[in-house]
Amino acid sequence: MDKVMRLASEKGVVIFSKSSCCLCYAVNILFQEIGVSPVVHEIDQDPDGREMEKALMRLGCTAPVPAVFIGGTLVGSTNEVMSLHLKGQLIPKLKPHQQQTMS
Numbered sequence: 001m002d003k004v005m006r007l008a009s010e011k012g013v014v015i016f017s018k019s020s021c022c023l024c025y026a027v028n029i030l031f032q033e034i035g036v037s038p039v040v041h042e043i044d045q046d047p048d049g050r051e052m053e054k055a056l057m058r059l060g061c062t063a064p065v066p067a068v069f070i071g072g073t074l075v076g077s078t079n080e081v082m083s084l085h086l087k088g089q090l091i092p093k094l095k096p097h098q099q100q101t102m103s
Helices: 002-008 022-034 049-059 078-086 090-097
Strands: 013-017 039-042 067-070 073-076
Touching: 002 013, 002 049, 013 022, 022 078, 022 090, 067 090, 073 078, 078 090
Parallel strands: 013 039
Antiparallel strands: 013 067, 067 073
């Protein structure tokens, strides 16, 4: 649990993912299209991956991946992220973490 919380707090937007998960890929692409480059931790490639997966479930993830953290706070998995986006509530949460683009 400590490792998950430490990693989740290291950057503004953190996604715990599995390299073979298409929903993880879709969420990652959504953030990139919004202008946010999340830190992605592939838990299937981490020696502590199974423990990390259990910790994510204990934190309240309905599915262990993708687990999205914004500002160190668990937002949820695909359903929660997409629901926030459709309600227009995701982009305001991401404003502090968007890349500055040159015009």
